[in-house]
Structures are given as C-alpha cells and as structure tokens.
Amino acid sequence: xxxxxxxxxxxxxxxxxxxxxxxxxxxxxxxxxxxxxxxxxxxxxxxxxxxxxxxxxxxxxxxxxxxxxxxxxxxxxxxxxxxxxxxxxxxxxxxxxxxxxxxxxxxxxxxxxxxxxxxxxxxxxxxxxxxxxxxxxxxxxxxxxxxxxxxxxxxxxxxxxxxxxxxxxxxxxxxxxxxxxxxxxxxxxxxxxxxxxxxxxxxxxxxxxxxxxxxxxxxxxxxxxxxxxxxxxxxxxxxxxxxxxxxxxxxxxxxxxxxx
Amino acid sequence: xxxxxxxxxxxxxxxxxxxxxxxxxxxxxxxxxxxxxxxxxxxxxxxxxxxxxxxxxxxxxxxxxxxxxxxxxxxxxxxxxxxxxxxxxxxxxxxxxxxxxxxxxxxxxxxxxxxxxxxxxxxxxxxxxxxxxxxxxxxxxxxxxxxxxxxxxxxxxxxxxxxxxxxxxxxxxxxxxxxxxxxxxxxxxxxxxxxxxxxxxxxxxxxxxxxxxxxxxxxxxxxxxxxxxxxxxxxxxxxxxxxxxxxxxxxxxxxxxxxxxxxxxxxxxxxxxxxxxxxxxxxxxxxxxxxxxxxxxxxxxxxxxxxxxxxxxxxxxxxxxxxxxxxxxxxxxxxxxxxxxxxxxxxxxxxxxxxxxxxxxxxxxxxxxxxxxxxxxxxxxxxxxxxxxxxxxxxxxxxxxxxxxxxxxxxxxxxxxxxxxxxxxxxxxxxxxxxxxxxxxxxxxxxxxxxxxxxxxxxxxxxxxxxxxxxxxxxxxxx
Numbered sequence: 131x132x133x134x135x136x137x138x139x140x141x142x143x144x145x146x147x148x149x150x151x152x153x154x155x156x157x158x159x160x161x162x163x164x165x166x167x168x169x170x171x172x173x174x175x176x177x178x179x180x181x182x183x184x185x186x187x188x189x190x191x192x193x194x195x196x197x198x199x200x201x202x203x204x205x206x207x208x209x210x211x212x213x214x215x216x217x218x219x220x221x222x223x224x225x226x227x228x229x230x231x232x233x234x235x236x237x238x239x240x241x242x243x244x245x246x247x248x249x250x251x252x253x254x255x256x257x258x259x260x261x262x263x264x265x266x267x268x269x270x271x272x273x274x275x276x277x278x279x280x281x282x283x284x285x286x287x288x289x290x291x292x293x294x295x296x297x298x299x300x301x302x303x304x305x306x307x308x309x310x311x312x313x314x315x316x317x318x319x320x321x322x323x324x325x326x327x328x329x330x331x332x333x334x335x336x337x338x339x340x341x342x343x344x345x346x347x348x349x350x351x352x353x354x355x356x357x358x359x360x361x362x363x364x365x366x367x368x369x370x371x372x373x374x375x376x377x378x379x380x381x382x383x384x385x386x387x388x389x390x
Numbered sequence: 391x392x393x394x395x396x397x398x399x400x401x402x403x404x405x406x407x408x409x410x411x412x413x414x415x416x417x418x419x420x421x422x423x424x425x426x427x428x429x430x431x432x433x434x435x436x437x438x439x440x441x442x443x444x445x446x447x448x449x450x451x452x453x454x455x456x457x458x459x460x461x462x463x464x465x466x467x468x469x470x471x472x473x474x475x476x477x478x479x480x481x482x483x484x485x486x487x488x489x490x491x492x493x494x495x496x497x498x499x500x501x502x503x504x505x506x507x508x509x510x511x512x513x514x515x516x517x518x519x520x521x522x523x524x525x526x527x528x529x530x531x532x533x534x535x536x537x538x539x540x541x542x543x544x545x546x547x548x549x550x551x552x553x554x555x556x557x558x559x560x561x562x563x564x565x566x567x568x569x570x571x572x573x574x575x576x577x578x579x580x581x582x583x584x585x586x587x588x589x590x591x592x593x594x595x596x597x598x599x600x601x602x603x604x605x606x607x608x609x610x611x612x613x614x615x616x617x618x619x620x621x622x623x624x625x626x627x628x629x630x631x632x633x634x635x636x637x638x639x640x641x642x643x644x645x646x647x648x649x650x651x652x653x654x655x656x657x658x659x660x661x662x663x664x665x666x667x668x669x670x671x672x673x674x675x676x677x678x679x680x681x682x683x684x685x686x687x688x689x690x691x692x693x694x695x696x697x698x699x700x701x702x703x704x705x706x707x708x709x710x711x712x713x714x715x716x717x718x719x720x721x722x723x724x725x726x727x728x729x730x731x732x733x734x735x736x737x738x739x740x741x742x743x744x745x746x747x748x749x750x751x752x753x754x755x756x757x758x759x760x761x762x763x764x765x766x767x768x769x770x771x772x773x774x775x776x777x778x779x780x781x782x783x784x785x786x787x788x789x790x791x792x793x794x795x796x797x798x799x800x801x802x803x804x805x806x807x808x809x810x811x812x813x814x815x816x817x818x819x820x821x822x823x824x825x826x827x828x829x830x831x832x833x834x835x836x837x838x839x840x841x842x843x844x845x846x847x848x849x850x851x852x853x854x855x856x857x858x859x860x861x862x863x864x865x866x867x868x869x
Contacts, residue, residue: 200766227772237767241785243513250781251771281512296767303771 136368136378143175144369145354151176151307151338152197157206159192159362166192168363169206174307177336181349181370184359185385190342193359194309197340198229211306227255230300230308234315236292238284238299244271245280248299256303263302270298274328290321294328301332308332310341346390350374358382461542463835464842467824468542471842474659474815483592483653484662488555490588494581496559500566501577506864518864520567522560528856535849539661579610590645594652600645608638655734659815661846667738667816668803674742675802676795679749680788684779686754697750704747709740709805713812716740733813741809745802752794756787789865796858800851818843 143150152174159167167189174180182190195201197208199215199222208215210225239247248267252258258266271277274294276287284292293313300308310329314322326348333339333352343349349356349370356373358366358381366373366382374390377383418426428438464471473484503520510517518524526533533556540548566577573580586606590599611634658666685697704712717737721730731739760783768778788795810819821839824830 198770200769223772223774226770229770231767231770233763233767233770235763237761237763239764239767239782239786241789251773254777254781255772255774281509283513286513299771 136366136372136376138364138366138379140170140172140355140357140364140367142367143173143178143355146175146178146338149176150174151178151211152340153207153209154193154197155207155209157196157203157208159189159196159201159203166362167196167203168361170364172357172364174338174340175354177338178354179333179339179341179352180355180357181353182340182342182357182359183344183346183349183385184365188359189362190359191311194231194311194340194342197307197309198226198231200231227303228306230303230305232293232296232300232308232310232313234312236284236289236296236316238292238296240284243281243283244276244287244295247284247295248302251299252302267298267302270301271295273301273331274298275324288321289317290324293317293321293325297325297328297332307338307340310339310343312342312344314343314345344389346374358385360385459838461838463824463827463830463838464542465544466829467820467827468539468544468548470660470815470823471817471820471839472539472548472660473662474820475657476659476662477653477657480653485551486591487588488551489558490584490591492555492558493562494584494588496562497566497569497584498577498581500563501569501574502566503563504567504574525560525563528860529853531849531852535845538845576610579606579613582606590650590652592653593655595645595648595650596652597642597646600642603645604638604642607641608634610634611637654732656732658734660820661817663734663809663814664803664806664817665850667734667741667806667809667814668799670738671741671745671802671806672799674738675745675749675798678742678746680753680784682746682750683753683757686750687757700743701747701750704744705751709744710808710811712740712744713737713808717812734809737809737812737814741802741805744805745798748798749795752791752798753787755794756789756791757783759790760786792858792862792865796854800854803851803854804847817846 150173152172154170154172157167157170158165170193172193182193184190192201196203197210197215202217203215211228213221213225213228215221215225238244239250242250245264245267248270249258249260249263252263252266253260268277268280271280274297276291276294279287279291279295284295287295297308297313313329314325317325322345326345329339329341329348330352341348341353351370353370356368356370357364358373358377358379360381366377366379368377373382374386377386429435469476476484503518507517507520533552536552536555537549540552543549566574569577583606586599586602590603593599612630615630615633655663682697682701685693686701688694688697713736716739717733720736724730764782764786765778768782773781806816807818809816810822815823821836821843824839825836
C-alpha cells in the first residue's frame with residue numbers, strides 16, 4: 131500500500147477524514163523567467179497535517195503563498211474547499227477568509243493591541259459583534275496560553291508570544307485550513323518549543339494544516355505526511371517514519387544528511 | 391521606591407515593570423561640568439573665553455536695543471496687528487469664537503488625555519503627567535505671547551479675554567477628563583460641533599453653514615448606529631443609512647432657516663486671519679494630501695495620472711504665483727452668474743491645495759515605509775483593499791511621517807504671510823500698514839514691528855514643533 135512507502139505522488143491523502151480540502155493541479159509559477167514551481171500536483175485532506183521541507187529556494191513558501199493568492203500562479207488549478215482560485219476579487223476574498231496564514235516574521239499589526247489584532251478581521255470581515263469577537267479572542271488567548279497580554283502592544287512581547295498571538299489572530303477567523311510559513315525560523319531557540327506546542331495542540335484539535343518548516347522533530351511527531359521539495363518540484367512524499375528512516379531519492383538523502 | 395509603577399498585568403514573564411536596580415548615576419556638579427566641557431585644555435579655554443565674550447557683547451547690545459525701543463507704534467496699531475479692520479460693534483463675535491474654540495480644544499484634549507491615561511493603566515505602563523504645572527510647561531510659549539500681546543492694549547479687555555480663555559481652557563480640559571465615558575467617547579463630535587459653532591458665530595448661519603452642520607450630524611448619527619453590532623438584515627442596513635440622512639437634512643433645514651445674521655470675512659485681518667488660514671489650510675491639506683498620496687499609488691490610470699499632474703504642477707510653482715493667479719485671474723474664468731469668491735476664500739483654497747500636494751509626497755514616503763508583511767497579513771486575513779488601507783497601512787504610514795508633516799504645517803503657517811501680496815491683511819502685512827501710518831512713516835520702526843511679528847510666529851511654530859515631538863514619543867511607547 132502506498133501509505134507505507136515513500137514515493138513522489140503528493141495526491142495520496144493520509145490521515146484526517148480522507149475528504150479533499152486543498153487540491154493543486156499541474157500548477158506552475160514563474161518569477162520573471164525563473165521557473166519557481168514546476169507542475170505541482172498535490173492534495174491535502176480535511177484534518178490532515180502536511181509538512182513541507184526542502185532546501186531554501188526550493189519553492190516551499192511560494193507553494194503555500196499561491197494557495198491564498200499572496201502570489202499568483204501562472205498555470206494549473208488550485209481548489210480550496212471546493213472553490214477554484216481565480217482572478218475574481220470576491221473569489222480570492224472568499225478563499226482568504228477560509229485560509230489562515232502564519233508568517234515567519236509574525237506580521238502582527240504594531241499599532242494595535244493584541245486584542246485589537248485578533249478581533250480586527252472577525253469584526254471587519256465576518257461582521258462579528260464586538261463583544262462576541264472579544265470573548266472569542268480571549269478564548270483563543272487562553273488556548274495559546276497568554277490571556278494576560280491582551281492589552282499589550284506586539285512590541286512589548288517576546289517573539290514566541292508574538293507568534294502565538296499571530297496564531298490566535300489567524301484562528302479568530304475560524305479558518306478551515308492554516309498555512310504555516312516557517313513559523314519558528316525567526317525565533318530564539320528557547321521560544322521555538324512554545325510555538326511548536328501550540329501548533330501541535332492545533333493539529334490534535336483536527337485543524338487542516340500545511341507547514342513549511344525546518345523543525346524535523348515537529349514533522350516526525352505531528353505530520354501525517356512529509357513532502358520534500360527541491361528546485362521547484364516535489365521530489366519525494368511519505369509518512370514521517372518512512373521518510374526519515376528510508377528515503378528513496380538521492381536529493382532527499384543529501385538534504386536529510388545535512389540537517390539531521 | 392515610591393515612584394515605581396506597579397504593573398497590574400506583570401506576571402514576571404518579561405522585564406516590563408520598572409527596573410529594580412537602577413543604573414549607576416553620575417551627575418557632575420556645576421564646577422566639574424564647566425571644567426570637563428569648557429576648560430579641559432588650553433585651546434578650549436581660549437575658545438570658551440573668546441566666544442563667551444562675543445556672545446556677551448551681542449547679548450548686551452540686543453538688550454540695550456530692546457530697552458530703548460519705543461513701543462508706541464505697537465500700542466497705537468495693536469488692533470491692526472491682531473484683527474485687522476474688524477469693526478468695533480462686531481467684536482463680541484470674536485470673543486464668542488475664541489471661547490468656543492477654547493472649549494473645543496480643552497474638552498477634546500481632556501478626553502483624549504484621559505483615554506491615553508486609561509489605556510496606559512490597562513497596559514501597566516506609565517502615563518503622561520497631568521497637572522496644571524505640566525500643562526503650563528507645555529503651553530507656556532503661546533500663553534506668554536498672548537499675554538505679551540494683550541499687555542500692549544490700551545484697554546483691559548484683551549487681557550481679560552486672554553485670562554478668561556486660559557481659565558476656560560483649564561476648566562474644559564478638566565471637564566473632558568472627568569466627563570462620563572459616554573461623553574468622552576463622543577468628544578471628537580462635541581469638539582467638532584464647537585468648532586463649527588465658532589465659525590457660525592462670526593459668519594452667521596447660511597446654506598453653506600447648514601451643509602457643514604448637516605454633514606457633521608449625519609456622520610455623528612451614522613457612527614452612533616454603527617457603534618454596536620454590525621447590521622444583520624437589509625432593513626437594518628437601510629435604517630442605518632436613512633436615519634442619519636434624515637438627521638442631516640433636518641439639521642441643514644434648521645440651520646438654513648435660523649437666519650442668524652453674520653459678518654463675512656472680507657474684513658478679517660491680522661493675527662486672527664493668519665491663524666485661521668493656517669488651521670483651515672491644514673484642515674484641507676491633510677485629508678487632501680492623504681487622498682492624493684493614495685491616488686498616486688492607485689491602479690486606476692485616470693486617478694493616478696490626475697494625482698501626479700496635480701502634485702507635480704503645484705510643487706513646481708511658487709505659492710505666491712498660485713495665490714495671485716487665483717485671486718486676480720480666477721474670477722475672470724468663473725461663469726458670470728457666480729458670485730466672485732472673496733480673496734480670503736480663494737487664498738484658503740490655494741493654501742490648502744498647495745499643502746495637499748506637499749503632504750501627499752510626505753504621506754507617500756510613509757506608505758512606502760510600511761512593511762510588505764503588514765499588507766500580506768491583512769490580505770491573508772481576508773481584509774478588503776479599502777479596509778486594509780484604512781485600518782492597517784494608513785495608521786502606520788501617518789505615524790511614520792509625523793515629524794515631516796508637522797514641519798510642513800509650520801511652513802504653511804509661516805507661508806500665510808504671503809497672503810498680503812494677494813490682498814489679505816495678515817499678521818506680517820499689518821507691520822507694513824503700521825509703518826505706513828503718517829505719524830510713524832520714515833522713522834525706521836520696521837525692526838520693532840518685525841520683532842513683534844516674529845515673536846508671534848515663533849510661539850505658535852515652536853508649540854507645534856514641541857507637540858509633534860510629544861506625539862511621536864507617545865505613539866512610540868512600546869510599539
């Protein structure tokens with residue numbers, strides 16, 4: 131069975147409910163003449179956690195940034211929860227509402243308090259009443275374990291706390307998918323764990339997640355599937371234990387030998 | 391330890407509270423300071439002595455000149471300097487205007503200070519000191535200059551106006567601080583209403599005044615209805631538009647029907663008109679500049695081209711040529727049925743448009759300085775492009791350019807002196823008028839009047855500059 135082996139087919143869903151949440155079909159992306167993503171085929175299932183790894187410049191971030199249209203793909207199809215991503219602004223907005231994203235550099239809004247950061251989008255986009263939005267925000271802050279920071283500004287907090295607020299801000303929109311773009315790469319080592327713990331809790335709660343990360347421990351423990359990318363293409367895909375113990379491709383072996 | 395702030399949210403996770411160990415404090419005595427800074431080598435000692443003597447000599451000459459000055463010219467023409475040729479029996483309008491403005495500023499700033507204070511308490515950081523002494527220290531240049539001006543008057547009433555205005559400012563600021571939260575929340579509208587009333591006291595009620603009041607009440611009613619929860623149904627949405635619209639129209643009809651006789655601004659002059667033009671210019675230039683800056687970055691070719699043409703044309707032409715062009719030539723191009731706008735109206739439009747072009751470029755710099763991650767985060771959350779600009783990009787961009795913007799406001803304030811060339815008797819022009827009086831003609835009193843005018847400009851410009859630094863510091867706290 132394919133679930134036990136390592137191959138290059140990223141359209142085989144593992145874990146989760148088995149239904150398709152995200153579908154990427156023959157997708158190409160260019161930056162000028164540079165071919166950044168080469169005919170990517172990939173599926174992500176509901177409640178599945180997919181970890182994307184690979185050397186820098188391999189197109190991991192570009193891949194997930196195409197899914198919520200921070201980058202426009204040039205060819206192929208992207209379907210999120212049954213909605214195909216097109217150039218129509220409303221369509222893009224709809225997909226962005228359902229798709230949360232956590233950035234490497236947190237990107238909290240520095241002029242707003244933590245509470246305002248979290249309630250801004252629900253109030254403005256989902257038209258949630260203020261009291262309800264704030265109650266939900268406090269719940270989320272409890273969940274990421276920093277409720278006492280609600281009235282602080284992002285600049286008054288540590289990197290790890292900021293990233294946890296960023297996760298809470300994303301969850302406030304009640305997204306169906308969360309995309310993580312190297313969420314721990316900008317953190318001091320002692321703060322990585324608190325963020326990874328939060329992500330693990332989220333995965334345990336059944337959130338669909340795509341994580342671009344260099345944290346192999348996280349990949350091993352939490353991922354349903356690991357996708358290895360190099361030079362804009364998916365090289366190898368598999369469950370974590372097979373991926374880390376028995377990689378097939380030379381490119382993968384080389385990469386793993388360099389980082390493990 | 392008494393002055394240490396107790397942080398209610400401080401859970402020991404990070405060192406946000408006051409440090410428990412203070413850095414070693416080295417303070418020099420006056421003698422030591424002199425020795426280390428001014429007389430630390432032979433050469434420095436010589437330089438200190440020579441420069442000191444020069445400075446002393448200049449100061450001595452200046453003080454002697456000041457002492458010998460005969461201020462009769464100021465005493466005799468103070469009115470021209472302050473209010474131009476505003477008629478006597480209409481003076482009560484100016485008093486009313488002054489009090490209403492003071493009320494707006496006092497109440498607004500009191501409510502604003504209270505909000506900052508409450509916010510600081512929530513975050514557990516120190517808030518600005520609020521005492522009479524700190525206020526006096528903050529606004530002393532303006533208060534001192536107003537007292538200085540009033541001291542030249544031949545009657546006591548100008549001094550009475552200054553004293554009562556200062557007292558009213560203190561009282562209304564205190565009111566703004568202690569007012570119920572519901573009133574404080576609406577302080578902006580209350581202040582705006584007072585400002586509009588201050589204009590109507592002088593200008594009288596008219597259809598134009600009705601439009602302004604109508605717009606204000608429309609905005610107020612619309613904000614009230616949207617303050618709670620977002621509309622859930624189409625009917626509710628409609629009510630939220632129709633009720634404010636009705637309020638605005640009723641306000642317009644009432645104001646237009648009152649028929650309170652006004653006094654136009656053709657006879658405004660002096661310091662009064664300089665300050666007024668500057669404030670009106672800022673009120674037009676700031677929003678206009680923001681719109682132009684956004685227009686210049688727009689994806690729509692028409693909007694973009696129009697913004698670029700306006701900005702580059704206005705920035706490429708001297709202000710005085712625009713002023714003269716508009717005042718001398720513009721009426722020739724207007725349809726004959728139109729009433730010719732007064733010189734002051736045209737001047738305000740020109741000054742407002744001129745500063746809008748400069749502010750647009752300043753704001754554009756601020757917009758470019760907002761990190762790309764901010765817009766990406768806003769987009770990823772699903773914010774619409776308009777909401778993203780309004781809630782995320784502009785607040786950060788404007789914060790980043792406060793110093794440059796206030797610099798532009800200060801130069802705008804001083805540029806109002808060009809209005810004289812366009813036929814408006816403003817503050818600097820008043821000195822020319824004063825020197826041309828038969829009894830002072832050819833007596834070489836220009837330096838005296840110019841010194842007097844310079845002090846007035848300086849007090850207001852310096853206060854603006856200090857306020858901008860204060861604002862920067864406050865906005866900078868922990869962000």
